[in-house]
Amino acid sequence: MIxxxxxxxxxxxxxxxxxxxxNxxxxxAVVLKMGLLNQTKLITAASELVRNMLKYGDGGEVIIESVMQERNKGVRLTFRDKGPGIADISLAMKDGYSTGKSLGLGLPGTxxxxxVFDITSEPGVGTTVSIIKWCNG
Structure with missing residues (x-):
């Protein structure tokens, strides 16, 4: 349980x-004493997802949480937009796939x-992506 x-x-x-x-x-992440490497990975993932939310979902809401599971602490970020949604999530999760003019590394790279990475999307309703980066992982 988280x-x-x-x-x-x-x-x-x-x-x-x-x-x-x-910021x-x-x-x-700093309050939780997350190491610099894991902070960098978290912020890189967060940057990619927030840019996707602006580009494809016309903005939205992000929930930032400090979470704990057993003795492990981490940061959970949940990105919610009301954009066009993703018709085929499995295709969107493949390296090299892009609907824009990018390398197609965003979602799979993130x-x-x-x-922890979880994505749900409904065409015409929007997309929700939730990630967790553990301090010790």
Whole structure:
């Protein structure tokens, strides 16, 4: 079971919201004494997902949480948008797949950076991505 220690919701509507969001994610990781390598992985994953949310979902909400499972602490980020959704998640999770003009490494690359990655999407309704990066993982 995962217990929430701290929770904050942030609205992301424009590019200017990204840096303050990244700073809050870093602050949360520092409070938990997460090592620099894991902080870097978390912030890289968070940056990719927040950019996707702005680009494809026209912004949305991110919930930042400090969480604990047994003795392990970590940061959980949940990204929710009301964009067009993803028609085929399994295709979107393949390296090299892109609907834009990118390398197609965003979602699968993000999954490799974190310990827990969960995505749900409904075309016409939106997408929710939840990630967890453990301090010791």
């Amino acid at each position: 217990n929430t220690l701290f929770k904050q919701s942030i609205q992301i509507q424009r590019d200017q919201d990204v840096v303050p969001f990244r 809050k994610v870093k602050d949360c 999954k490799r950076l974190v310990n």
